[in-house]
Amino acid sequence: MSKFRKRMHDSSSKSLVILANDLDTTNLATLEKHTLQNIQNLGNYLCAVKFNFHVLLPLGEKSIKKINKTAHDMGLQTIADIKLNDIGNTNMVTLQRLWSSGFDAVIANPIMGPENLSQLVKNAHGNNRGVITLVHMSHPGAKLGYGLRVQDPNTGKMTSVHELFLKWSYSMNVDGIVVGATIPDLIRQSSKKAKGKFEIYSPGVGTQGGDPTDALDAGANYLIVGRTILNSKNPKLEAQRLREITLS
Numbered sequence: 001m002s003k004f005r006k007r008m009h010d011s012s013s014k015s016l017v018i019l020a021n022d023l024d025t026t027n028l029a030t031l032e033k034h035t036l037q038n039i040q041n042l043g044n045y046l047c048a049v050k051f052n053f054h055v056l057l058p059l060g061e062k063s064i065k066k067i068n069k070t071a072h073d074m075g076l077q078t079i080a081d082i083k084l085n086d087i088g089n090t091n092m093v094t095l096q097r098l099w100s101s102g103f104d105a106v107i108a109n110p111i112m113g114p115e116n117l118s119q120l121v122k123n124a125h126g127n128n129r130g131v132i133t134l135v136h137m138s139h140p141g142a143k144l145g146y147g148l149r150v151q152d153p154n155t156g157k158m159t160s161v162h163e164l165f166l167k168w169s170y171s172m173n174v175d176g177i178v179v180g181a182t183i184p185d186l187i188r189q190s191s192k193k194a195k196g197k198f199e200i201y202s203p204g205v206g207t208q209g210g211d212p213t214d215a216l217d218a219g220a221n222y223l224i225v226g227r228t229i230l231n232s233k234n235p236k237l238e239a240q241r242l243r244e245i246t247l248s
């Protein structure tokens with residue numbers, strides 16, 4: 001088991017909820033303050049915190065380092081959700097920046113191809129970090145891309161994009177895959193193929209319509225939740241409620 005998977009596993013005894021810290025202010029001071037508050041107030045109900053581009057851009061490296069340190073001090077892992085997908089050289093430079101800012105893992109898009117994905121995983125594991133790949137996203141339009149029929153370049157057989165992404169993710173030894181909580185049947189199929197080699201990360205719970213219990217019963221290992229917690233009248237209670245569902 002990679003060091004990142006082990007750290008996630010250790011944090012998971014507390015909760016299987018990953019907060020998507022999707023704050024929408026662009027004011028650096030407010031963004032940093034609210035992010036630190038989220039980590040401190042909700043940290044006991046989480047195993048990790050995920051950050052999107054729209055939060056990382058206004059924050060900048062100094063704030064990100066402070067936020068990652070605060071999360072680590074609370075026993076939380078941090079994930080950069082940049083859906084990385086580029087040429088090898090750009091991917092490597094990006095990883096270097098992410099690791100030096102203190103992130104534990106990156107979310108990447110397998111459309112970059114298996115060779116680049118393999119390079120990504122080698123770099124991450126060499127730095128005790130992790131790679132989580134998109135296998136099938138959670139939003140309504142996702143199936144138009146991930147469900148496309150394509151020819152597997154290795155076997156020549158027809159398959160779907162998400163099946164191919166799952167196969168590449170498996171064979172390139174990634175640490176986790178993203179499958180939307182909105183498609184529990186696909187979580188179930190992916191879970192059968194995971195065979196303990198990686199974990200399933202499921203976004204799309206609550207606001208996007210996915211049911212946390214259905215996703216977990218289907219085999220999701222972690223739930224990624226943003227607005228259902230952040231926009232709730234009492235985010236602490238909501239995070240606690242979700243944590244209890246994941247641990248029941």
Ligand SMILES: O=c1ccn([C@@H]2O[C@H](COP(=O)(O)O)[C@@H](O)[C@H]2O)c(=O)[nH]1
Pocket residue numbers: 020022052081136137138139178179180203204205206207208224225226227228
């Ligand atoms: O397929 C995907 C991949 C990533 N996301 C991200 O997860 C959170 C979900 O936020 P909610 O507010 O709970 O809907 C968000 O950061 C997305 O960028 C996803 O939703 N689906």
